[in-house]
Amino acid sequence: MKLATLPDGTRDGRLHVVSRDLTHCAPAEVPTLQALIEDWEGLSGALIAQYEALNGGGGQPFDPAAALAPLPRAWQWLDGSAYESHGELMQQVFDLPPNPKGRPLMYQGLSDRFLSGTEDVALPSEEDGIDFEGEFGVILSRVPMGADAATAAAHIRLIVLINDWSLRSIAPIEMKTGFGWVQAKPASAMAPVAVTPDELGRAWHDHRVDLPLAVDWNGARFGRAEGHAMTYGFDELVAHAARTRELVAGTVLGSGTVSNPDFRKVGSSCIAERRAIEMLDQGAPQTGFMRFGDRVRMECTLRDGTPLFGVIDQKVVKP
Amino acid sequence: MKLATLPDGTRDGRLHVVSRDLTHCAPAEVPTLQALIEDWEGLSGALIAQYEALNGGGGQPFDPAAALAPLPRAWQWLDGSAYESHGELMQQVFDLPPNPKGRPLMYQGLSDRFLSGTEDVALPSEEDGIDFEGEFGVILSRVPMGADAATAAAHIRLIVLINDWSLRSIAPIEMKTGFGWVQAKPASAMAPVAVTPDELGRAWHDHRVDLPLAVDWNGARFGRAEGHAMTYGFDELVAHAARTRELVAGTVLGSGTVSNPDFRKVGSSCIAERRAIEMLDQGAPQTGFMRFGDRVRMECTLRDGTPLFGVIDQKVVKP
Numbered sequence: 001m002k003l004a005t006l007p008d009g010t011r012d013g014r015l016h017v018v019s020r021d022l023t024h025c026a027p028a029e030v031p032t033l034q035a036l037i038e039d040w041e042g043l044s045g046a047l048i049a050q051y052e053a054l055n056g057g058g059g060q061p062f063d064p065a066a067a068l069a070p071l072p073r074a075w076q077w078l079d080g081s082a083y084e085s086h087g088e089l090m091q092q093v094f095d096l097p098p099n100p101k102g103r104p105l106m107y108q109g110l111s112d113r114f115l116s117g118t119e120d121v122a123l124p125s126e127e128d129g130i131d132f133e134g135e136f137g138v139i140l141s142r143v144p145m146g147a148d149a150a151t152a153a154a155h156i157r158l159i160v161l162i163n164d165w166s167l168r169s170i171a172p173i174e175m176k177t178g179f180g181w182v183q184a185k186p187a188s189a190m191a192p193v194a195v196t197p198d199e200l201g202r203a204w205h206d207h208r209v210d211l212p213l214a215v216d217w218n219g220a221r222f223g224r225a226e227g228h229a230m231t232y233g234f235d236e237l238v239a240h241a242a243r244t245r246e247l248v249a250g251t252v253l254g255s256g257t258v259s260n261p262d263f264r265k266v267g268s269s270c271i272a273e274r275r276a277i278e279m280l281d282q283g284a285p286q287t288g289f290m291r292f293g294d295r296v297r298m299e300c301t302l303r304d305g306t307p308l309f310g311v312i313d314q315k316v317v318k319p
Numbered sequence: 320m321k322l323a324t325l326p327d328g329t330r331d332g333r334l335h336v337v338s339r340d341l342t343h344c345a346p347a348e349v350p351t352l353q354a355l356i357e358d359w360e361g362l363s364g365a366l367i368a369q370y371e372a373l374n375g376g377g378g379q380p381f382d383p384a385a386a387l388a389p390l391p392r393a394w395q396w397l398d399g400s401a402y403e404s405h406g407e408l409m410q411q412v413f414d415l416p417p418n419p420k421g422r423p424l425m426y427q428g429l430s431d432r433f434l435s436g437t438e439d440v441a442l443p444s445e446e447d448g449i450d451f452e453g454e455f456g457v458i459l460s461r462v463p464m465g466a467d468a469a470t471a472a473a474h475i476r477l478i479v480l481i482n483d484w485s486l487r488s489i490a491p492i493e494m495k496t497g498f499g500w501v502q503a504k505p506a507s508a509m510a511p512v513a514v515t516p517d518e519l520g521r522a523w524h525d526h527r528v529d530l531p532l533a534v535d536w537n538g539a540r541f542g543r544a545e546g547h548a549m550t551y552g553f554d555e556l557v558a559h560a561a562r563t564r565e566l567v568a569g570t571v572l573g574s575g576t577v578s579n580p581d582f583r584k585v586g587s588s589c590i591a592e593r594r595a596i597e598m599l600d601q602g603a604p605q606t607g608f609m610r611f612g613d614r615v616r617m618e619c620t621l622r623d624g625t626p627l628f629g630v631i632d633q634k635v636v637k638p
Binding site for chain 1 (some may be wrong): 336392394395415416418419421424425426427428429430431432441442443447450464465486489491492493494495496497498499500502503505506518559560563567570596636
């Protein structure tokens with residue numbers, strides 16, 4: 001099933017079922033994604049039937065550029081850093097302490113709004129080191145405290161594509177305090193369509209997205225990293241998050257920036273990683289961060305080209 | 320004005336105006352605290368009139384123990400660590416890096432629920448180092464991105480008393496990653512009554528609460544630290560948080576555990592601080608963390624005994 005949220009004047013928008021090819025949509029029988037995720041067991045069946053009918057024809061044209069984030073605001077956003085090649089590179093270049101063994105990295109971030117996939121990103125200063133981060137996320141139904149990975153996996157209801165905006169001049173200062181990021185992590189954006197795991201077919205396995213994430217910066221190819229290389233699957237990330245808290249329905253949990261060990265070949269999903277590679281290879285970073293007016297585009301389709309999440313295509317602007 | 324939220328079967332509860340002496344209450348003309356804070360300018364005037372009338376008599380008896388948290392869930396919870404005596408002690412004992420000069424410490428925490436002031440706290444294991452943290456918090460109307468301290472101050476609408484539950488065995492492990500706390504910071508609790516700053520009279524100055532916080536553990540006095548000793552006032556904490564993000568209406572911002580330089584005399588607002596003092600004075604911590612069945616009580620009144628926030632009195636239990 002594919003779902004999107006269209007604007008209706010409210011903060012949560014109006015949930016729509018979207019056809020598999022992302023050309024048509026219809027108002028869902030449940031008004032919002034939050035309402036659906038709070039009673040997934042009770043409500044998703046009717047929506048799946050509605051989705052199957054829509055794939056047979058009918059509905060209205062779907063304009064992904066008009067959509068809000070599938071979940072325009074969430075009660076909780078927890079972001080991991082599950083791609084070891086990215087983490088190890090950052091530790092090497094920035095002399096960070098090694099990650100405790102057997103523990104995923106994770107922070108809690110701003111969740112009161114997720115920007116739409118095509119929304120301009122107003123950030124105060126180019127001096128802050130404006131960076132994108134392409135990553136996958138899952139939207140969860142309520143997860144009980146202490147859930148193990150298998151229990152956690154059963155609460156992964158939807159997969160989304162996320163651009164986790166980051167300010168790299170502030171990040172290391174906040175990181176050194178041990179308190180995590182506040183100023184360095186403004187609102188993230190979501191691609192317009194959330195999909196159930198079955199839409200990925202065999203590309204969803206081991207609780208990971210086994211597909212490449214295409215990232216382009218100002219129209220030039222920047223990265224095509226594969227999503228499968230997570231050290232911890234989403235099931236394990238969810239279990240980690242639920243160790244001492246019940247996870248509220250509608251929690252969004254992110255993978256961290258998608259990265260592969262052969263990053264010199266496939267490229268990166270954030271500028272910080274490319275700069276770290278340049279520091280290793282050339283002694284100093286060569287690539288600057290984003291400037292006002294710059295655009296970043298992200299897309300992940302099935303390998304046969306079937307669309308999944310739609311496109312993130314955002315411009316950085318002065319407030 | 321004093322406000323509380325009583326249970327009505329919904330997640331946000333029903334907002335009530337509470338008499339100055341906390342003996343009576345009446346359903347507010349605005350249904351929820353979130354609705355009020357989203358349009359404070361438009362709605363608070365009528366409520367203040369209602370509050371003044373209630374102080375003249377009428378209403379129903381107010382049972383603080385039956386109240387929910389004034390804001391049972393929030394879109395954002397940002398917690399500072401603004402008491403320098405606490406921070407410096409922790410840095411000294413745990414060999415932490417010094418805080419960057421001129422930058423408050425702050426992390427984003429779990430906000431999808433705030434426990435009531437008398438709600439049992441179910442935590443998975445005594446081995447996690449269960450600790451309370453008494454602190455003050457403010458509830459904000461929408462703060463624009465880039466607001467300076469003076470602008471920020473104008474958005475401080477309500478003051479609350481918070482018990483920020485912490486798991487001290489996990490905290491240093493998460494802190495070392497630089498990502499901040501997820502497992503170490505389960506849901507916090509709020510005392511039953513939120514008050515406007517004018518209710519503190521001269522005890523609200525320099526954007527700080529100039530009152531002692533009484534903390535008792537299992538009926539024994541634990542701390543009576545004064546609230547005024549913040550290195551950064553709430554105005555500066557809010558401005559720090561708003562540097563790169565608009566703060567959503569209903570953001571709760573905390574002071575961090577209340578602490579004074581003469582902590583050996585006035586005591587502490589969390590066990591971790593007492594243990595750090597014992598490490599300095601006796602070479603090793605003497606006080607253990609909380610056990611299942613333990614209670615913590617927190618209260619802050621005006622110096623003449625006039626009640627403000629009501630009482631936090633919580634028991635730690637096995638889930």
